[in-house]
Amino acid sequence: MTHATADLMRPPFPAERGVDVYDNKLGMWVFLGSEVMFFTALIGTYVILRFGAEGPWALPGIVLSIPITAANTFLLICSSVSMVKAFAAIADGDRKGLSRWLLATTLLGATFVGVQVYEYMHLVHRGFLPSGYREGSELAELAAQGVLPAATGGLYGSTFFTMTGFHGFHVTCGVICMAWVWLKSLRGGYTQQDYRGVEVVGLYWHFVDLVWIILFTIVYLI
Amino acid sequence: METVHKRPNYLLIWLYLALLTAAELGLAFELPISRNVKIVFLMFLAVWKALLVALFFMHLKFERWNLRILAIAPLPLAVILILAVITEKIW
Numbered sequence: 001m002t003h004a005t006a007d008l009m010r011p012p013f014p015a016e017r018g019v020d021v022y023d024n025k026l027g028m029w030v031f032l033g034s035e036v037m038f039f040t041a042l043i044g045t046y047v048i049l050r051f052g053a054e055g056p057w058a059l060p061g062i063v064l065s066i067p068i069t070a071a072n073t074f075l076l077i078c079s080s081v082s083m084v085k086a087f088a089a090i091a092d093g094d095r096k097g098l099s100r101w102l103l104a105t106t107l108l109g110a111t112f113v114g115v116q117v118y119e120y121m122h123l124v125h126r127g128f129l130p131s132g133y134r135e136g137s138e139l140a141e142l143a144a145q146g147v148l149p150a151a152t153g154g155l156y157g158s159t160f161f162t163m164t165g166f167h168g169f170h171v172t173c174g175v176i177c178m179a180w181v182w183l184k185s186l187r188g189g190y191t192q193q194d195y196r197g198v199e200v201v202g203l204y205w206h207f208v209d210l211v212w213i214i215l216f217t218i219v220y221l222i
Numbered sequence: 223m224e225t226v227h228k229r230p231n232y233l234l235i236w237l238y239l240a241l242l243t244a245a246e247l248g249l250a251f252e253l254p255i256s257r258n259v260k261i262v263f264l265m266f267l268a269v270w271k272a273l274l275v276a277l278f279f280m281h282l283k284f285e286r287w288n289l290r291i292l293a294i295a296p297l298p299l300a301v302i303l304i305l306a307v308i309t310e311k312i313w
Contacts, residue, residue: 010227010284019288029289033296040300044307052310060250070247074240081236084279088229206279210272217268221250222261 011091013196028200032207035170039211042166043218046159055151060221062148063128063139063156065119072115073216076171079108080209083202093192095185102182102198105205109175116168120161130161160219167215170208177201227284235278242271 013022021029050057060066082104089097127137132153134140143150181201184190190198246267249260277283282290 019292020286021289026289026292029292033292036296036300037303040296040303044304047304048307048310051308066247066251070243073243077236077239077243080275080279081232084232088232203280206275209279210275213271213275214268217246217264221246221264 011195011199012193022196024196024200025203028203032203035207035211039166039214042163043214046163046218049155049159053152053155056149057152058148058156062142063123063126064160064220065122066220068115068119069216069220072112072119073212075108075112075115076209076212079105079112080206082108083205087195087198087202090185090190090192090195090198095188095190098190098195098198099182099185102178102185106175106178106182109171109178109205113168113172113175116164116171128157128160130157132157163215163219167208167211170211174201174205174208178205230278230283232278235274238274239271242267242274 011022015021019026082101086098086101086105089095089101127134127139133143133148133150139148139153142148143153178201181197184197246264249263249267253260255263276293280293282293285293
C-alpha cells in the first residue's frame, strides 16, 4: 500500500529520471564534483610543497592571526545555518522569513570577505607576500632572528595566498549569487511550490563553507 | 511506502560545529601533545565538521542513494590524486 505523505526534505519539483532530482540540482552537484577536484589539486600541491620542502615550515600563529580567522570561520558557519533557515522558511511557505535569512546570509558572507581583505592588508603590512617575507619588514626581522624559517617563506606565501585567495573568490561569487537570490525573493520570485534557486545556491554556499573547514585546519592550525 | 524525513535541528548542528571549532583551537594551541598526534586529531575534527555540513546542511543524509553516490564519486579520485602527490616525495 502506498501513502502519499509530504516529505519535508524532498522539494515537490519534477525530477529527472535516473538520479531522481531536478536538473538544476543535478547540474550543481556535478559542478561541485569538479570543484572537489579543483581544491584537491590545490591541497595536494600544498602537501607536496610543505612536506617535501628542504627546510621547516613556519609554525601556526607566528605569521597568521588565528583569533581573527577563527572568528571569521565562525561567521561562515553561522552563514550556513542562516542559509538552511532560508531553505526551511520557503519550504514552509514563509516568504518574509526567506528574505530575512537570505539577507543575513549575504551580509555574513560579505563580512567574511571583508575580514579576509583586512587580513591580507594586515599580512602585507607586516611583510608577508606571495613571494615570501619583504626585506626590512617585521617578518623578515623575525626570519633573520631564526624565529621564522627564511628558506620556505616564498613557498609558504605563495601556497597561502593561492589557496585562501581562490576560496575567497568562491565566497565572493557566492555572495553575488546570494544577493541576486535575495533580490528575487523580495520580488516574490520563490514560492512554496518552487524554490529551486534557493536550494541550488544553498548547495554551493554550504560547499564553500565545507572547503573552508578543511582549509582552516590545514593552512592555519597545522 | 516511501520514507518520510523530518527536518533536522539546524541549531543543534550549528552548536556542534561551534564546539568542534573551539575544540580544534584548544587542541592546536593548548594541548601539550606531539605534533603528529595533533595533526591526526585536527584532521579527524575537520572531517567530522565537513561531514556534518554535507549530511545535514547539504541534506545528503536525506537524499536517495543514487545522488549520494554522485556526490561522493570525486572523493576516491581526490584520494588517488593526494596519494600520487605524496608518492612523489617518497620517491
